């Protein structure tokens with residue numbers, strides 16, 4: 001516990017120092033995000049202290065003894081889907097990625113600080129991928145498996161490549177788009193919008209307050225439009241500008257050559 005706070009304190013000092021050096025709000029925002037991430041990663045390690053560990057080429061998988069027979073399945077799919085994401089983005093994460101397999105819903109919710117009653121199968125949180133045991137998936141999870149890790153790995157890779165400097169709709173839309181490319185799964189496919197439920201501005205400013213089904217579907221459609229209009233090189237150039245701290249709207253127009261407000265007209 002102390003280690004986390006000590007490290008956090010040093011990061012905070014570094015953040016303040018950088019802020020005075022560069023006078024850049026982005027620098028202090030990412031320093032705060034780093035502190036939070038590091039404290040939360042320590043907490044996740046603590047609450048999974050008794051878990052077993054399986055190391056693969058690119059992953060460190062923490063799992064309970066109840067998942068001894070499912071961990072190879074997790075490892076195989078995670079490696080397979082990482083190869084897809086790494087190929088698409090031309091990026092290989094340099095450190096091993098931690099996956100925590102929680103034996104039940106309650107422990108997953110505790111780890112992710114979720115309120116109870118949700119239907120989350122997995123999430124990217126604090127630099128870590130968390131999933132619920134494949135034993136608890138049911139039909140829905142079996143169907144989602146082929147894109148489950150890819151979705152969370154897209155969040156992780158974007159966080160690495162673009163420094164987390166983008167609105168939620170952009171990362172959720174791109175994660176859903178990756179699932180769509182790899183598996184054909186399309187979020188809310190049978191639900192046809194008569195008109196777009198939210199503006200890009202609403203999605204940007206208050207994503208978590210919106211109807212999540214509609215917000216995810218619209219994010220997917222917007223990102224699909226972006227990816228069909230732009231080359232992957234342009235999108236990677238956007239990531240680079242974001243990583244440097246440029247505002248999303250400005251970086252978007254500079255790298256893709258059109259403005260955000262042209263989308264979803």
Ligand SMILES: [Zn+2]
Pocket residue numbers: 151155171172175
């Ligand atoms: Zn997501």
